[in-house]
Amino acid sequence: MDLAMLAGVADRLANIAKVRGRLFVVNDRLDVALAANAGGLHVGPEDMPVAAARRRWLRPRVLGGSARTVEAARQLARDGADYLGVGPVFATSSKRDAGSPIGLETLARIAAAVPVPVLGIGGVSPENAASVLEAGAAGVAVISAVVAEPDVEAATRALREALDRAARDFPTR
Numbered sequence: 001m002d003l004a005m006l007a008g009v010a011d012r013l014a015n016i017a018k019v020r021g022r023l024f025v026v027n028d029r030l031d032v033a034l035a036a037n038a039g040g041l042h043v044g045p046e047d048m049p050v051a052a053a054r055r056r057w058l059r060p061r062v063l064g065g066s067a068r069t070v071e072a073a074r075q076l077a078r079d080g081a082d083y084l085g086v087g088p089v090f091a092t093s094s095k096r097d098a099g100s101p102i103g104l105e106t107l108a109r110i111a112a113a114v115p116v117p118v119l120g121i122g123g124v125s126p127e128n129a130a131s132v133l134e135a136g137a138a139g140v141a142v143i144s145a146v147v148a149e150p151d152v153e154a155a156t157r158a159l160r161e162a163l164d165r166a167a168r169d170f171p172t173r
Contacts, residue, residue, distance in 0.1 A: 003031060010036035023062060030056060040064065042085060045072075054080030064119075068102055073110045073118075085141055086110050088122020089132060094143040098122055104135045111136030126158040130166035139163070 001009075010026055014036045017024035025040030026033035030053055033041040040062035043053050050065040057063050065081040067073035073084055088098045089107050101122065111118040117138035124132055124140045132140050142159060149155035 003035070006032045007035035010038060014038045025062065025064065033057070042066070044085075049079070050076050050081050051079035067110060068099065069106075070109050070113045073114045077114045077116050081116060083117045083119060083138070084110070084114060085121045086118050086137070087120055087124075089120045090123025090128060092123040092144070094148075095122075104131055107132065107137060108135040111138075126155075126162040129159060129162045130169065133163070133166040134169075 006029065010024075010032050014024040017039070023039045024036075025042050026036065026038045027042050028044060028047045030041060030043075030048055032038075034056075038061075041053060041057050042064035043050060044066040047053075050063065054063055059082075062082045063080060064083045064085055065076040065079070066085045067076055068086070073086065076084055086102070086107055088095070088101050089104065090101050092098055092101075107118070107120055118136065119139045119141045120132035120135070120137040121141040124142050125145045129140055140159075140163065145159055146152055146155045
């Protein structure tokens with residue numbers, strides 16, 4: 001898909017999110033996020049560095065980065081990340097290049113080491129979402145837990161219910 005098409009789709013999604021009072025985050029593509037006037041941008045380790053993105057993606061726009069280690073997480077926070085996607089927490093088939101799972105202990109160490117919210121990603125499901133929040137994550141990011149299911153709406157509802165229960169039991173900072 002070329003930039004014009006991506007920007008057009010992103011612009012429509014950003015407008016839907018804005019009308020509903022939600023944040024629309026573009027993954028990997030600063031150019032698309034700028035063209036769509038999105039509220040958020042997430043960059044991974046193979047994308048533009050967080051520090052460079054922050055110079056172009058000014059607050060109040062939200063900027064996220066991806067981390068697997070405490071050291072990387074601390075650097076991303078210093079570089080201007082507003083939140084971190086941390087993982088893969090569990091084994092995942094959604095991203096073949098995600099690497100081996102970091103586990104709940106590493107997730108907990110990262111969440112405790114940075115002043116920004118952490119989202120657990122990778123292999124998160126309704127069955128294990130509570131453990132991610134218990135480890136200190138502010139939330140989760142999922143792909144296959146929803147889109148790989150035959151009933152996307154039911155899968156989304158099940159995940160939301162699991163997270164709501166867990167949030168009551170394990171409030172984050």
